[in-house]
Amino acid sequence: MKPSGRPRSTRDRPAKAPLSEEAIVDAALAILTAEGLEAVSMRRVAAALDTGAGSLYVYVDGRDGLLAAMFDRIIGAVELETPDPSRWRAQLHNLLERVRAELVTHPGMAAVTMVDPPQTEVALRLLENLLGILLAGGLDAQDAAWAADILAAQVTYAAIEAELRRTDPSALAAEVTANFARLPAGEFPLITAHAAQLVAGNAGERFRFAIDVVIDGVLSRASRR
């Protein structure tokens, strides 16, 4: 033990253990929103809690477990909808937009979904709600199930895409446009011709469009059947 400087330690505190999964997830989320996913290391989180990295392993199943717990916290914060057949389409947009917004404000969390699919209770609660809205829209069970999958893809993809533009929404678009302009028009006639359309719209607009496309696609196929 080194009583040099400030011997601030857990033992100096008056009361009980300050460590818990909740406290660890809180600290990790604070670091995530402030400095990004790469900054969320076990040592960094432990330092924020004034403890050692090894101490976290009692409450959290390694770094991947911590990330999963963080994801759960985020998803759990999303307000759900009570399915209403008269306005199911708006409900769908609202729900998915909330998920997207939550994922965007926590950079890197969308990528966590992909390493292992969330099968936790809170994630399933979201799926249950999504299914409810789709069924309220008149979709049959199979279409609703697969549509939920497609929509999940769009949400995570949109979230990750939005993270890239997080620094400056229009900076990336400008860079991409410049990249397109630099292309040899002979080899890439379509990209150069339609560069404006390729970078058109902000993340929110493209997201809404994507969801509408999926809904209309499923409905179109169902009505043709």
Place this chain on the structure above:
Amino acid sequence: MKPSGRPRSTRDRPAKAPLSEEAIVDAALAILTAEGLEAVSMRRVAAALDTGAGSLYVYVDGRDGLLAAMFDRIIGAVELETPDPSRWRAQLHNLLERVRAELVTHPGMAAVTMVDPPQTEVALRLLENLLGILLAGGLDAQDAAWAADILAAQVTYAAIEAELRRTDPSALAAEVTANFARLPAGEFPLITAHAAQLVAGNAGERFRFAIDVVIDGVLSRASRR
């Protein structure tokens, strides 16, 4: 220098430098397909080439640069289509299926797309081809541009999803089904009621369905306009 054991080194070789970006990417891809993305470390790749990790930095811009180069190699191997209005839909399925298959056989590569969007020449060649097919299908420029984005999301998502089932396609489905069965039916009535639909279909079927949904969705919205 330690002449102990086997002094096998580059200097023992008769001719010129064996190192090049191509050779490095080759070695890295071999490790990737054999042992997964995490095994692709600079030291591991260097060892496969019988050299030190530092030597790779002359030809490759760090680990991220290596991953990008690997992605490029993979995408470049995808055979393109010459857009034909009479069979554009089949062409779209074929092209996207080839991309998906290539991404699935190289686990982790799909995730690379998301850290930074591929703006390399070979990736743009793919986008150019995708746009060509969509325009051949009669879509207007704006619809085609955004549809390309939506389809890209489905491809990467499907690839990542397929990676998870890589070990055993039906094992995950069984596990998920078991998870669903374990749920309290009171809280998750829809999931428990439609568990069969949620896990129905293999990755290929779901992928084809997703693409058809997107196409029909765009066409439906266009015809209504």
Place this chain on the structure above:
DNA sequence: CGTTTGTCACAAACACTGTTCGTTACGTAC
């Protein structure tokens, strides 16, 4: 009130990681 017990945080250690850089050996050109 003293002692024992058990829980839990601590910090060091292990085996890695990506990356940088000074040194050294090589093949080639002079």
Place this chain on the structure above:
DNA sequence: GTACGTAACGAACAGTGTTTGTGACAAACG
């Protein structure tokens, strides 16, 4: 035959996730 410049080597740096033995606290017991 010698000098040169290119390019690989390997050590070193600053990190990473994870495991584990040690030690101190607080609560339960006699």
